[in-house]
Amino acid sequence: MRLKLHVWRQRGPADAGQMVSYDMPDVSPDMSFLEMLDVLNERLTLEGEEPIAFDHDCREGICGACGLVINGIAHGPTRGTTTCQLHMRSFKDGDEIWIEPWRARAFPVIKDLVVDRKSFDRVIESGGFISVNTGSAPEANILSVAKDSADQAFEYAACIGCGACVAACKNASAMLFVGAKVSHLASLPQGRVEAGRRARAMVSAMDAEGFGSCTNQFECEAVCPKDISVRAIAKMNREYLRAGLLESES
Numbered sequence: 001m002r003l004k005l006h007v008w009r010q011r012g013p014a015d016a017g018q019m020v021s022y023d024m025p026d027v028s029p030d031m032s033f034l035e036m037l038d039v040l041n042e043r044l045t046l047e048g049e050e051p052i053a054f055d056h057d058c059r060e061g062i063c064g065a066c067g068l069v070i071n072g073i074a075h076g077p078t079r080g081t082t083t084c085q086l087h088m089r090s091f092k093d094g095d096e097i098w099i100e101p102w103r104a105r106a107f108p109v110i111k112d113l114v115v116d117r118k119s120f121d122r123v124i125e126s127g128g129f130i131s132v133n134t135g136s137a138p139e140a141n142i143l144s145v146a147k148d149s150a151d152q153a154f155e156y157a158a159c160i161g162c163g164a165c166v167a168a169c170k171n172a173s174a175m176l177f178v179g180a181k182v183s184h185l186a187s188l189p190q191g192r193v194e195a196g197r198r199a200r201a202m203v204s205a206m207d208a209e210g211f212g213s214c215t216n217q218f219e220c221e222a223v224c225p226k227d228i229s230v231r232a233i234a235k236m237n238r239e240y241l242r243a244g245l246l247e248s249e250s
Contacts, residue, residue, distance in 0.1 A: 001027045001093040005040070007052055008100045010109050017109065019098070029089035033076065034059060034066065036088055053112040059084040061225060064160030067167065068113055069100040074164035074223040082162065082225040102163050104172035106210045119209040120161050120177065127201035128181045130190050149187050156184035158226040165220035171212030176220035178206050179232035186239050196243025199236055 003024040010017030027036055034056050041051035057065035061082040068083045070076035076086045091097065099113065107115040145153075159180035166174050182199050185191030191198070214233060221230045 001029060001088065001091070001095075003027050003088075003091065003094075004096045006096065006098045007113070009052070009112055012111060013108055027088050029087070031088045032059070032084060033068070033070070033086040033088065034084050053110075053114045055114050056084055061085040062160065064162035067102055067115075067162050067164060069102065069167055071098050074102070074167040075162075075225055079222070080225060080227050082160075085225075102167040104163075104166045104211070106172065106174070107163060107166060115163075117161075117163055119211070120163065120174070122209060123174070123178060123202055123205045124161075124181065126205035127194070127198040128185070130185060131194060143189055145188060149189075153184050153187035156180045156187065156228065156232050159184070159224075159228055160226060162225060164223045164225060166211065168219040168223040169212065169214075170217065170219070171215060173214045173220070174206050174209075174211040175214040175233045175236070176224065176228060176230065178202050179230075179234075179236035180228050182239060183232040183235040186235065195239050196246060199239035200243050203236070203240055 001024075005022045005024055006019045007022060008017055009020045022040055024036065024040060027039075031039070034054070037052060037054060044051050055065045055067060057063045059066070061084060064082075066083040067075070070083070070086070075081060075083050076090065078086055078090050101107075101109055101113045102115045102117075104115075106119040107117055110116050157180075159177060161177060163174075163177070165176035166172050182195075182202055185198060186195040216230075218230055221228065
């Protein structure tokens with residue numbers, strides 16, 4: 001296939017960026033999207049040009065490191081798929097493809113298509129864990145978990161923290177990410193003790209990082225590579241409100 005790429009190039013956080021166009025005359029439909037970028041970078045390197053910086057790690061749709069806005073859609077046109085698992089057969093010969101980084105105040109651009117997502121780490125640090133105050137971890141089978149609760153927790157735990165939900169939201173909201181993390185632990189008996197405190201702490205951290213609010217457009221659910229439902233946001237809101245009511249009564 002012959003394609004024309006328009007790629008966001010930005011030398012550093014303080015520099016102005018711009019779209020730069022590249023012709024790709026011989027792209028195999030069996031290439032992944034990142035393999036196609038590898039081919040382009042190899043050519044740029046041989047021509048003495050700076051290769052395009054982009055995030056990647058496992059290339060198996062597991063780690064959440066990859067993340068590009070492709071033709072205006074976070075992770076590209078195939079639903080339930082990370083950028084690294086997107087294949088070029090999703091495009092047609094002669095297509096023009098526009099490639100941009102996640103765009104959000106809380107995800108500042110480092111270089112080209114790479115953004116700083118440490119804000120997610122700080123939100124997790126604020127409460128995305130279960131406290132163990134003494135002794136070793138208890139035997140896992142001591143505390144039984146109902147199948148419905150286990151299934152629900154597993155659904156929310158599938159979140160890989162890629163940030164597509166933020167990139168897709170017009171408000172750059174992280175509610176689906178935070179909702180998945182809060183709801184995962186709140187669905188399990190081990191996490192119920194701290195459920196309210198966790199929700200309040202993580203929502204406060206999310207707000208402090210500069211993420212926007214949710215206005216129920218459901219764009220986050222549409223682009224999530226793990227198909228996490230916005231039910232996670234509703235569950236988080238319930239935990240947050242319940243914690244506030246209990247605090248006001250005490």
